[in-house]
Amino acid sequence: MKRFMAFVKKEFLHIFRDYRTLIILFGIPAAQILIFGYAVRTDLTNAGIAILDNARDEVSAELTHKLEASEFFRIRYNLGSYEEIDPAFKQGKIKAAIIFPANLGASLAREGNASVSIIADGSEPNTANLVTAYTTAIINDYSSQLTRQVSQGMPVIIPEVRMYFNPNLESYFMFVPGVITLILILITALMTSVTIVREKEFGTMEVLLVSPLKPWQIIIGKVAPYFFLSLVNVIVILLMAWFVFGLPVRGSIALLIAGTMLYILLGLSIGIFVSSSVQKMENAIFISFLALMLPSLLLSGFIFPIENMPKIYDYVSMILPPRWFVEIIRSIMIKGAGFTYIWKETLILVVMTIFFMVLSARKFKVRLGEGER
Amino acid sequence: MEALEAYNITHRYGRVTALDDLSFTVGHGELFGFIGPDGAGKTTLFRIAATLIMPAGGRMILFGLNTVSRYRELRNHIGYMPGRFSLYTDLTVEENLNFYATIFGTTIKENYHLIEPIYRQIEPFKKRQAGRLSGGMKQKLALSCALIHKPRILILDEPTTGVDAVSRTEFWEMLTQLKGEGITIIVSTPYMDEALRCDRIALIQNGTLLGINTPDSIRHSYGKKLYAVTHPDRYRLLLALRSLIQALSPEPLSHSHEPRATDAPLSVSAFGLSPEPFGDSVHITIPESITSGEVVAALASSGLPGAEIREILPGIEDVFLELMKKEV
Numbered sequence: 266m267k268r269f270m271a272f273v274k275k276e277f278l279h280i281f282r283d284y285r286t287l288i289i290l291f292g293i294p295a296a297q298i299l300i301f302g303y304a305v306r307t308d309l310t311n312a313g314i315a316i317l318d319n320a321r322d323e324v325s326a327e328l329t330h331k332l333e334a335s336e337f338f339r340i341r342y343n344l345g346s347y348e349e350i351d352p353a354f355k356q357g358k359i360k361a362a363i364i365f366p367a368n369l370g371a372s373l374a375r376e377g378n379a380s381v382s383i384i385a386d387g388s389e390p391n392t393a394n395l396v397t398a399y400t401t402a403i404i405n406d407y408s409s410q411l412t413r414q415v416s417q418g419m420p421v422i423i424p425e426v427r428m429y430f431n432p433n434l435e436s437y438f439m440f441v442p443g444v445i446t447l448i449l450i451l452i453t454a455l456m457t458s459v460t461i462v463r464e465k466e467f468g469t470m471e472v473l474l475v476s477p478l479k480p481w482q483i484i485i486g487k488v489a490p491y492f493f494l495s496l497v498n499v500i501v502i503l504l505m506a507w508f509v510f511g512l513p514v515r516g517s518i519a520l521l522i523a524g525t526m527l528y529i530l531l532g533l534s535i536g537i538f539v540s541s542s543v544q545k546m547e548n549a550i551f552i553s554f555l556a557l558m559l560p561s562l563l564l565s566g567f568i569f570p571i572e573n574m575p576k577i578y579d580y581v582s583m584i585l586p587p588r589w590f591v592e593i594i595r596s597i598m599i600k601g602a603g604f605t606y607i608w609k610e611t612l613i614l615v616v617m618t619i620f621f622m623v624l625s626a627r628k629f630k631v632r633l634g635e636g637e638r
Numbered sequence: 639m640e641a642l643e644a645y646n647i648t649h650r651y652g653r654v655t656a657l658d659d660l661s662f663t664v665g666h667g668e669l670f671g672f673i674g675p676d677g678a679g680k681t682t683l684f685r686i687a688a689t690l691i692m693p694a695g696g697r698m699i700l701f702g703l704n705t706v707s708r709y710r711e712l713r714n715h716i717g718y719m720p721g722r723f724s725l726y727t728d729l730t731v732e733e734n735l736n737f738y739a740t741i742f743g744t745t746i747k748e749n750y751h752l753i754e755p756i757y758r759q760i761e762p763f764k765k766r767q768a769g770r771l772s773g774g775m776k777q778k779l780a781l782s783c784a785l786i787h788k789p790r791i792l793i794l795d796e797p798t799t800g801v802d803a804v805s806r807t808e809f810w811e812m813l814t815q816l817k818g819e820g821i822t823i824i825v826s827t828p829y830m831d832e833a834l835r836c837d838r839i840a841l842i843q844n845g846t847l848l849g850i851n852t853p854d855s856i857r858h859s860y861g862k863k864l865y866a867v868t869h870p871d872r873y874r875l876l877l878a879l880r881s882l883i884q885a886l887s888p889e890p891l892s893h894s895h896e897p898r899a900t901d902a903p904l905s906v907s908a909f910g911l912s913p914e915p916f917g918d919s920v921h922i923t924i925p926e927s928i929t930s931g932e933v934v935a936a937l938a939s940s941g942l943p944g945a946e947i948r949e950i951l952p953g954i955e956d957v958f959l960e961l962m963k964k965e966v
């Protein structure tokens with residue numbers, strides 16, 4: 266035990282002496298939370314739009330006013346003709362142009378309906394979708410008001426939408442669990458594989474192997490500090506999310522921590538597995554990034570919903586631990602779900618952890634491999 | 639039972655044979671040196687001794703324990719210093735030593751007497767990170783770390799490569815002291831002058847042992863008189879001596895050599911005649927039938943007057959070069 270503790274202590278010294286490790290450990294999580302929180306917004310604020318008002322009547326004025334009054338849009342231009350639309354888009358200041366037809370109010374009064382054109386900047390599909398959705402919502406709102414005024418006594422169905430768990434559709438509800446998922450896989454798998462491979466590359470593994478330390482002592486000694494630091498990290502992120510964005514954990518904190526520990530354990534065993542397969546630090550970084558970080562970012566359902574992807578990606582994402590963990594952490598944090606709702610995902614993570622642990626234990630050599638000369 | 643017994647050790651990396659049928663023994667408390675060029679197989683041999691590699695063929699036994707089957711017990715008794723610096727450069731001198739002491743289940747205090755003569759020299763820098771030590775100090779620290787658990791055998795792979803001359807001398811003085819403590823030491827080095835400090839040396843080339851003997855016996859096994867010839871124009875001197883020797887030798891140099899048991903004492907029986915440059919002189923052996931005066935005269939007549947010649951005691955290099963030539 267004394268030997269083991271000496272090893273853990275040595276590992277902590279490595280971590281705290283290397284400012285790069287510290288940046289990855291604590292700088293990146295904080296930066297990601299703030300970046301995702303403030304910069305990368307999937308909700309809309311102050312998007313520039315242009316209005317081409319050919320009607321110049323009461324209805325168009327009122328609609329323009331409603332668009333402007335919402336915090337979603339800011340009217341950048343009031344255009345005079347169709348020819349001005351293209352340059353306005355090219356300047357990049359507007360995300361959409363709204364065109365009111367010449368006889369908007371008149372046709373509404375006469376025929377009971379009229380159309381408004383929305384041209385969105387399709388070079389940014391996500392924003393374009395948001396802009397059209399918000400614009401449509403505003404126009405619909407206005408038109409249902411009109412309907413109520415006009416058709417007194419006529420039955421009208423008005424949908425009342427409520428976003429469960431996230432009434433204001435705040436995007437940090439999505440990214441805080443996502444960032445935790447990503448950061449954990451980064452710290453655990455990447456950092457542990459690099460730190461073990463570093464011993465091989467610097468030749469210190471040679472000396473460690475000749476010592477009476479048992480392989481498990483070497484491995485556990487190396488990863489234990491990262492287990493601890495990852496937990497600290499999660500707690501820091503949760504506190505940040507709470508204080509900066511006011512996002513509380515709705516479910517049981519104990520359950521959340523337990524799930525997180527399992528996920529950390531899985532990440533560590535993947536890291537150990539990677540380290541037993543490569544000899545150079547670059548390779549460890551490369552594999553961790555390419556095989557873990559990128560797919561986790563794209564396929565975990567953290568940014569892009571898996572349901573919208575072709576079926577094949579759905580299957581691929583199933584072998585990615587983040588997919589299941591995002592589900593767990595989201596359920597606990599946002600929905601306040603109990604264990605009965607996430608036992609399936611938990612079980613999958615347990616199986617994966619055991620799989621990688623057994624695999625690494627089998628691969629770890631008590632001698633030097635062929636590649637090391 | 640000897641401290642180390644190697645029987646027919648063979649090892650391959652893919653198709654390359656790194657070690658070919660090596661057999662030798664090292665006695666208790668012996669300072670045993672391996673001399674050979676890069677790629678001769680020294681590192682592989684040492685890794686086998688350190689239980690880090692399983693030999694493809696043959697077996698090695700340290701203190702009666704097989705390096706393959708009993709590696710776990712053996713690892714308590716081995717002090718190993720790999721060829722490249724293998725300590726934690728971001729830890730301080732003291733932290734490194736403490737770490738190695740603890741993982742071997744001991745403390746600095748317990749075995750301080752053993753490392754004292756070495757560690758005392760680096761102790762003033764004990765708060766410095768190991769990566770910022772000089773080459774000589776790094777090696778002293780590495781030796782201290784290899785010694786801290788009082789191993790029965792020290793396996794040192796080229797410990798003085800890249801270290802300045804003064805530190806090298808100090809390092810070898812320490813090894814001699816450690817030998818006095820009864821620790822068996824096997825050490826490899828590319829420096830021939832260091833070989834003289836060993837009890838016995840083994841010459842190794844292309845994965846085979848050219849021979850094993852005490853440094854003195856090896857030097858005397860040269861068996862012929864060796865002369866050092868000096869002249870200001872060393873290049874022309876070398877050329878002139880080569881053509882002179884060729885003219886003197888009745889038959890072309892034979893490239894075959896008689897089979898020799900690996901562990902047999904070294905001897906140079908074939909007539910190695912080729913002159914070899916050494917420092918500012920050229921070393922040469924000449925047949926008994928010619929005197930040194932005749933060589934000087936012959937040189938003068940071929941346009942190199944004023945050459946000096948004197949008989950010298952052969953060095954390890956001379957023997958090694960002769961043996962290498964015969965191997966090829």
